[in-house]
Amino acid sequence: xxxxxxxxxxxxxxxxxxxxxxxSSVFLIGDTETINLSSVFDxxxxxxxxxxxxxxxxx
Numbered sequence: 390x391x392x393x394x395x396x397x398x399x400x401x402x403x404x405x406x407x408x409x410x411x412x413s414s415v416f417l418i419g420d421t422e423t424i425n426l427s428s429v430f431d432x433x434x435x436x437x438x439x440x441x442x443x444x445x446x447x448x
Contacts, residue, residue: 396420
């Protein structure tokens with residue numbers, strides 16, 4: 390299989406995300422070579438309250 394990639398200039402004027410955004414999501418426009426992910430909690434796990442989800446209000 391031969392695969393050819395031609396990178397050209399991209400111009401994005403506006404982005405509107407409809408729906409929800411997850412706590413572990415990545416939104417990319419264009420190319421990337423490396424993505425580094427990390428997570429830090431400053432609260433003890435026993436104090437985390439997981440309850441009903443509240444939807445984001447539409448704009």
